[in-house]
Amino acid sequence: MNGIFRQRWHATAAAAATLLTLTALIVVIGTGRPVEPEVRRIVAGALVAACYVLFCFWVAARHRGAAAPVPLPWAPDALLVAYASQTGFAEQIARRSARALEAAGVPVCLASLGELGGPALQRFRKALFVVSTTGEGDVPDSAARFARKTLSGNLPLPNLTYGVLALGDSSYREYCAFGKLLAAWLHRQGAEPMFDTLCVDDGDAGALRHWQHYLSVLGASVEMEDWAPPSYQAWTLTGRRLLNPGSPGGPAYHVCLSPASGSKAEWMAGDIAEVGPRNDPMAVEAFLRELGMDGGQKVASSQEGEQPLREALADRLLPHDAAGLAALxxxxxxxxxxxxxxxxxxxxxxxxxPSDGSLELLVRQVRYPDGRLGLGSGWLTGHAELGASIAVRLRSNGGFHPPPPSRPLILIGNGTGMAGLRAHLKARVAAGAGRNWLLFGERTPGADFFFRDEIEAWRAGGLLTRVDLAFSREPGWPRYVQDCLRGAEPELAAWVEQGAAIYVCGSLQGMAAGVGAELERILGRDRLDELAEQGRYRRDVY
Known part of the structure; x- marks a missing residue:
C-alpha cells in the first residue's frame, strides 16, 4: 500500500467511525424514548473516542504536511528559483528574480528550500538559489531540515548548472556562510556553477544590480527596471574608436571617458563601470511625434527642476510597439x-x-531584432557625441581583484572580456610582474585581435611569458579559447604547482563552461575547487 493510499484509507476509516457513532446517537435520541443511563454512557464514550481519533489524524496530517516536501508543478525545462529566507529579504529577491524571468517567457519554478526534497533537484537542469545566513553562520529556520537531511549526504547532480546569491552581513565572522556551504555542496555533487557565488553585504545595491545582470544573461529582459538604481557621477566621452573594421562579428569600440574637471576617480583592475544609458535623440523625437506632443514644453522633475519634455524622456524606456504607444x-x-x-x-x-588618465571600456554594439541599437552599447558607441556627459558609477568587484605581483597569473578570456584581461595585464606591467600567460579567443586574427600592438609589445618585452590565441572563423587556428588548453596540460599544471592564479573573463554562455570543463579535466575537480577556495581561480563572466 503506497503512502498516499494509506493516508486516504486511514482518513476514510476515521471519518466512517465517527459518522457511525453520530448516526447511532441520532437514532437513539430520535426515537423519543427515554434513554437508559448505560446506553447514554456508551454513546457519549463513543463520541469522545471518535473526536479523539479525528484530532489525532488532524495532528498527524499537519505533521506530515510540515515534514514532507510539497509536490511542485513545473514545466520540463523550467528554471528553478529556490530561496531560504529568515527575515523575508531572500524570498523577496527570489520572487523578483522569478518575475523578471517569467516576464521574458522563461518557465520558472519558484520554491522555498524547505519545500524541496533533495531528489527534486535532480529534475532540473538550471537552478538559481537565493539564500540568507542568519546569526553567526546559521541556516535560516525554514531551510534547517533541507540542510540537515540533504547537505549532509550525497546526491548526484551531473546535469545541473546553478548560480547562488548569498545574502549576509560582513560584520559577522561567518559572512554568507550558508550560501557558500550550499554552493560547495552543489559543486561536490557534480553540478556546474554558471558564475561565481555572488555575496551581498547587508543588501548592497551594487551586488543586487550585478545579480540582475546575470538574470538578463539567463533570459530576463535587459530592460527590467533596476531594483536599486545607481548613484551616477558625470563623466565626459573623450574618445571612441572602432577596433574591428571588417569583422564578421558585431562592431567593437574602444571607449574613453574622463571624470568631471577637478575630480579624481580611483578603481582597481577587475572593477566594473555601471553606465546610465540615454535614448537616441532621434528616437525621442519620433516618439513625441507619434503621440503628437511638443518636446519643448516644460515638465517638473524632482532632480532637475523644470526641463523640456524631450530632456525628461532622454533616460526613460520608450515603448516600440503599437499597444505600448496606445496606452500613453x-x-x-x-x-x-x-x-x-x-x-x-x-x-x-x-x-x-587610473594612471592611464581615463576610464576605458571595450563595448560591443548590440542590435535588437528590429535593427535598433541596444540602449547601452548604442548610447556609448553611436548616439552620444564626443564631449557628451555620460552617467557612470564605479563599482568595486572584489572577487576579481588582482593577485599579489609575486604570484604567476594565467588570464583566459574571449571577445570583450579582453577589457578585464587588459586591466590586469596593465596592473602586472606596472608592478613589474612578468610571469603572465594570456589565452584569448575571438573570430579572426586580422580584425578581432583586440589591443594587438600592446600585447605583442608586452610579449617582446618579457612581460608576457606565453600567449595562446584562438579564432573561430579562421582555418588553421584553435577554434575556441578552451581549445588552447588542450596540448598545454603539462605547462598549465606546472604553473599551478608553482602558485599561479587563473582568472577568466568573457562570455558566460559557451566560453566559461568550456574553459571550466577543460581546467577540470586537466587539474581535477578537487584541485580546481581548492584553487577557488584559495582565491586562485576567479571568474568575471557575463
Missing amino acids: RGLPADRLVDALPAIPHREYSIASL
Whole structure:
C-alpha cells in the first residue's frame, strides 16, 4: 500500500467511525424514548473516542504536511528559483528574480528550500538559489531540515548548472556562510556553477544590480527596471574608436571617458563601470511625434527642476510597439514621464587603470531584432557625441581583484572580456610582474585581435611569458579559447604547482563552461575547487 493510499484509507476509516457513532446517537435520541443511563454512557464514550481519533489524524496530517516536501508543478525545462529566507529579504529577491524571468517567457519554478526534497533537484537542469545566513553562520529556520537531511549526504547532480546569491552581513565572522556551504555542496555533487557565488553585504545595491545582470544573461529582459538604481557621477566621452573594421562579428569600440574637471576617480583592475544609458535623440523625437506632443514644453522633475519634455524622456524606456504607444496617448506631459520607467544601467569591465588618465571600456554594439541599437552599447558607441556627459558609477568587484605581483597569473578570456584581461595585464606591467600567460579567443586574427600592438609589445618585452590565441572563423587556428588548453596540460599544471592564479573573463554562455570543463579535466575537480577556495581561480563572466 503506497503512502498516499494509506493516508486516504486511514482518513476514510476515521471519518466512517465517527459518522457511525453520530448516526447511532441520532437514532437513539430520535426515537423519543427515554434513554437508559448505560446506553447514554456508551454513546457519549463513543463520541469522545471518535473526536479523539479525528484530532489525532488532524495532528498527524499537519505533521506530515510540515515534514514532507510539497509536490511542485513545473514545466520540463523550467528554471528553478529556490530561496531560504529568515527575515523575508531572500524570498523577496527570489520572487523578483522569478518575475523578471517569467516576464521574458522563461518557465520558472519558484520554491522555498524547505519545500524541496533533495531528489527534486535532480529534475532540473538550471537552478538559481537565493539564500540568507542568519546569526553567526546559521541556516535560516525554514531551510534547517533541507540542510540537515540533504547537505549532509550525497546526491548526484551531473546535469545541473546553478548560480547562488548569498545574502549576509560582513560584520559577522561567518559572512554568507550558508550560501557558500550550499554552493560547495552543489559543486561536490557534480553540478556546474554558471558564475561565481555572488555575496551581498547587508543588501548592497551594487551586488543586487550585478545579480540582475546575470538574470538578463539567463533570459530576463535587459530592460527590467533596476531594483536599486545607481548613484551616477558625470563623466565626459573623450574618445571612441572602432577596433574591428571588417569583422564578421558585431562592431567593437574602444571607449574613453574622463571624470568631471577637478575630480579624481580611483578603481582597481577587475572593477566594473555601471553606465546610465540615454535614448537616441532621434528616437525621442519620433516618439513625441507619434503621440503628437511638443518636446519643448516644460515638465517638473524632482532632480532637475523644470526641463523640456524631450530632456525628461532622454533616460526613460520608450515603448516600440503599437499597444505600448496606445496606452500613453492622451496623458499630460508630467504623467507621461512618470508612466515610463528609467532605463536600467549597463555593466562593463574596465579596461584601464587610473594612471592611464581615463576610464576605458571595450563595448560591443548590440542590435535588437528590429535593427535598433541596444540602449547601452548604442548610447556609448553611436548616439552620444564626443564631449557628451555620460552617467557612470564605479563599482568595486572584489572577487576579481588582482593577485599579489609575486604570484604567476594565467588570464583566459574571449571577445570583450579582453577589457578585464587588459586591466590586469596593465596592473602586472606596472608592478613589474612578468610571469603572465594570456589565452584569448575571438573570430579572426586580422580584425578581432583586440589591443594587438600592446600585447605583442608586452610579449617582446618579457612581460608576457606565453600567449595562446584562438579564432573561430579562421582555418588553421584553435577554434575556441578552451581549445588552447588542450596540448598545454603539462605547462598549465606546472604553473599551478608553482602558485599561479587563473582568472577568466568573457562570455558566460559557451566560453566559461568550456574553459571550466577543460581546467577540470586537466587539474581535477578537487584541485580546481581548492584553487577557488584559495582565491586562485576567479571568474568575471557575463
